[in-house]
Amino acid sequence: MDIGVWTSRATLAEKLSLRTGTNPETTWSLRNWPDGFREGEQNRLFVAADGVWRGWFAFTEALFNPRDRAAPYAIVFNTKTWTPVPHVPARHFRGFTYRVPGITPADTSS
Numbered sequence: 001m002d003i004g005v006w007t008s009r010a011t012l013a014e015k016l017s018l019r020t021g022t023n024p025e026t027t028w029s030l031r032n033w034p035d036g037f038r039e040g041e042q043n044r045l046f047v048a049a050d051g052v053w054r055g056w057f058a059f060t061e062a063l064f065n066p067r068d069r070a071a072p073y074a075i076v077f078n079t080k081t082w083t084p085v086p087h088v089p090a091r092h093f094r095g096f097t098y099r100v101p102g103i104t105p106a107d108t109s110s
Contacts (some may be wrong), residue, residue, distance in 0.1 A: 001036035003048040003075075004053070004100040006093050012049050018079040025078050028094060029062075029071035037062045045077055046100040048090035053101045055084040068092075 005028060018024050028045060037043055044056040059077035068070060088101040 001034065001038060001041070002044045002046060002056075002098065002100045003034050003036075004048060004090075005095075006048045006090070010069045012047055012054060013036055013044050014026065015047075017083060023077060024080045025086045027074040027076050030073040030075065031069075031071050032073065032095070033064070034062060034096065036098070043075075045075055046099075048087075048093075051090060051092075052087040053085055053090050054087070055082055056100075057081050057083075 015026055018026055039060070043059050043062075045059050046056045047054050057077040057079065058081040059075045061076040063074045063076060064072055065074065085101060
C-alpha cells in the first residue's frame with residue numbers, strides 16, 4: 001500500500017535527521033486507519049512538501065491508540081529507508097491521500 005502525507009520542509013528535515021541517531025524509527029500520526037495496510041507487504045509513506053512529492057519511507061507497522069482522540073492511528077517507519085523521488089507536483093491536502101506518484105521501487109534505485 002502507498003499512502004501520502006503533506007508536511008512542511010522543517011518537519012521532513014526533522015524526520016530525516018533521525019537517520020543518524022541511535023533510534024531511527026519514528027511515527028506519523030493519522031486520524032483514520034489507512035485502508036490497504038498489509039503487514040508483511042511493502043507499505044510506503046510518501047511525503048509531499050513545498051508543492052512537490054519529495055520521497056518515501058518504508059513502513060511495516062500501523063498502530064491504534066484509543067486514548068488519542070485527535071489522531072488514534074500511527075504509522076511506524078524507519079527513517080533510514082528514506083528514498084528520494086523525482087519531484088512531481090503535488091497539490092496541498094490535509095490528512096493523507098492514496099493519490100501518490102506512480103513510482104515503483106525500481107524507479108528509485110541507482
